[in-house]
Amino acid sequence: MNPGRFLISMGLFLILLGVLFLLFFRGEGPGRLPFDIVISRGNIRIYIFLGTSVLLSIILTLLFNILYNIGRK
Numbered sequence: 001m002n003p004g005r006f007l008i009s010m011g012l013f014l015i016l017l018g019v020l021f022l023l024f025f026r027g028e029g030p031g032r033l034p035f036d037i038v039i040s041r042g043n044i045r046i047y048i049f050l051g052t053s054v055l056l057s058i059i060l061t062l063l064f065n066i067l068y069n070i071g072r073k
Helices: 003-025 050-072
Strands: 036-041 044-049
Touching (some): 036 050, 044 050
Antiparallel strands (some): 036 044
């Protein structure tokens, strides 16, 4: 597969994913998963999305492995 086409395909996929995020989550994000940490002190709030990061990493790893194996054949 041509690297240029692959990058354009991934860019279009990310744009589509962003649009879906905007439509379905309306700015509040996907919610808090287990292991997501929120620290509130006064009027300062810190979010550490550990559970979300792990889930996103697993999903992207599976997606890229599937795309890699399809492109190799």
